[in-house]
Amino acid sequence: MFIFVKLRDWAPLALAALLIAASFLLPDGDEAALPASAGAPGGLPTLIIDAGHGGEDGGASTAGGALESAINLAVAQKLDALAGLFGVETVLTRDSEAIDYPAEAETTAQRKRADQSARLKLINSVPDGVLISIHQNFYPDSRPAGPQVFYADTEDSRALAELTHANLLSALSPESRRVAAPASEDIYLMREARCTAILAECGFLSNPTEAALLGSDGYQMRIAAVLLASYLQFFTQGELTAT
Numbered sequence: 691m692f693i694f695v696k697l698r699d700w701a702p703l704a705l706a707a708l709l710i711a712a713s714f715l716l717p718d719g720d721e722a723a724l725p726a727s728a729g730a731p732g733g734l735p736t737l738i739i740d741a742g743h744g745g746e747d748g749g750a751s752t753a754g755g756a757l758e759s760a761i762n763l764a765v766a767q768k769l770d771a772l773a774g775l776f777g778v779e780t781v782l783t784r785d786s787e788a789i790d791y792p793a794e795a796e797t798t799a800q801r802k803r804a805d806q807s808a809r810l811k812l813i814n815s816v817p818d819g820v821l822i823s824i825h826q827n828f829y830p831d832s833r834p835a836g837p838q839v840f841y842a843d844t845e846d847s848r849a850l851a852e853l854t855h856a857n858l859l860s861a862l863s864p865e866s867r868r869v870a871a872p873a874s875e876d877i878y879l880m881r882e883a884r885c886t887a888i889l890a891e892c893g894f895l896s897n898p899t900e901a902a903l904l905g906s907d908g909y910q911m912r913i914a915a916v917l918l919a920s921y922l923q924f925f926t927q928g929e930l931t932a933t
């Protein structure tokens with residue numbers, strides 16, 4: 691029974707990974723039979739990874755002072771590395787805690803605006819992109835916990851968010867009753883990005899137990915693995931199961 695439960699929980703993710711692995715094992719001739727779509731080699735859209743905050747904007751922080759921006763970047767870099775293993779093209783909106791601000795941006799607010807607008811320009815310049823923005827949640831009460839995925843009002847965003855959210859809950863927080871939800875209008879990148887776009891709040895820095903997990907390499911890797919598996923599952927299921 692234990693094995694059955696474990697298998698059931700991980701089945702969608704394992705299936706996605708296996709389908710992708712199988713596609714790499716096909717001889718060249720058979721691979722050509724897979725329906726191709728525009729964009730990155732292999733027909734997959736370019737994965738745009740946005741590590742939320744950075745530079746002068748640390749985002750939320752744990753009681754111990756660990757910054758959201760650093761955790762977001764650590765998850766983003768793990769996601770980028772895993773994506774590379776699967777041949778998925780990636781674009782990162784930042785790859786460092788330091789951000790180069792334009793000289794004319796003098797105040798913190800101006801610098802943050804300049805950074806957000808540079809990220810949006812990059813995101814909207816990718817011809818066939820899918821945006822995953824990585825954040826950590828915070829609430830004044832220390833009890834709330836668990837991931838939650840939000841979606842933009844663009845094609846496929848809601849479906850990708852619901853799949854990713856279900857996978858995150860299944861893998862990391864099965865007792866959570868949260869659901870995927872539309873991104874608030876005041877989240878600039880979610881409002882202005884033209885591509886499929888989701889924002890993953892991976893967990894609550896205000897919950898001490900979850901904050902400790904979110905700061906660990908192992909848990910960050912699990913989050914990254916679920917994000918990538920969800921992306922692969924979403925963008926390959928129609929193609930690979932058809933062969």
Ligand SMILES: [Zn+2]
Nearest residue numbers: 742749825826
């Ligand atoms: Zn944030």
